Amino acid sequence: AINAFAREILLTAKQRLEAGGWRVVHGIVDSIWVTPDPDDDDRENLEALATEITERVEIRLEHEAHYDWVAFVPQRESDAGALTKYFGKVAGDDDFKIRGIEARQRSTPQFIEDVQRDCLERLDATRSPDAVLDCLQDAIKRLHAGTVRVEQLVERNRVSKPLEGYTQNTQNVAALKRAREQDLAVHPGQDLEYVVVDDEKSSRERVALAHEEIESYDASYYEIQLVRAVESVLSPLGWDRTEIRRELAETRVPELTAFANTGND
Structure with a gap:
């Protein structure tokens, strides 16, 4: 009845x-x-309507x-719109209105959120997917160079049941x-904070808890998360992660060959 x-x-x-x-x-x-109907010149005031x-x-x-x-994010693997995912620039406001995408999800690491917001700034300033991809590529380079602080890669997820229930x-x-293992009691409803250090593993070595001394992180895992976040920004323009990956691969080739011998063979 409500519906x-x-x-x-x-x-x-x-x-x-x-x-x-x-x-x-x-x-x-x-x-x-x-949005104003371009075929109707006799438009009524929105406040009155x-x-x-x-x-x-x-x-x-x-x-x-x-x-x-404003941009409405389509569902992944579908052309249909995800009704609660959108972002836009409010007139006269310096901030973006964001709903549903990674920057508003509590589990998103700070680094991923910051990059996604930087991409929104680039898109607003340039209206260019290339500018957004430049931002993504720079972030990926920082990841693989190991210059991202592990504190910025902490994921926060809520525990829904006891360990034995998974x-x-x-x-x-x-x-x-x-x-x-560390005698820390974590109950359903509480948050777990950790950094992914080796996502290929299935044991407890897959992650490190946020309070531990963490020497490294899984750059490839976080790269995947970056691409997903940028896909949210570019998907309203028709880009998906496959196309993003293809574009990144094409732009990386010159970088890998730039130092090749250009003189004698």
Whole structure:
């Protein structure tokens, strides 16, 4: 019944907004995004339309913000939009409005979040996927050079059940095993903080707990996480991780051959 009412309210709002000269580009349970209909010159004021819709559906609708631009992230492995994943630049605001992507996920390491936000800045300034890929490539170089501080690579995941309740050898399981080995009690609902040091392993050596002295990290694992984060930024423009990887491979070739002998064979 709730869903039926929600659909009816959303459709009512959509129809009235379109009649008022606005084109609906996206809508979820509590929000609706519109852009001016280029074929309708007799456009009504959004504030007035929101007031009218509020009176009709008896649920308050407010004009929250005007965006310079907004991008809705498609679902991975699908062209359909992920309804709760989007990012955009609010007009007159220096910050981005971000929902659902890695920078807003509590498990995301600080380094991955910082790179994703840098990519958003590049995209806003240049509107160029190449500029975003330059940012990604620089971050990957830093990872493999070992210059990223391990404190910036800490993942935070919530424990959902006791160690014995897990059937897969996940990173959480490896961290729980390390915690038990150190007589640290971690209960369901609590957080585990760790750095992935060798994701190829399935034992407790796969990770190191954040409080331990950590000498190295799994750069290849974190590179994968970086590519996923940048895919979130570029996927609204039609890029997926396969294309990102292909572009990175093409740009890396000159770097590897740049120091080849250019004189005598």
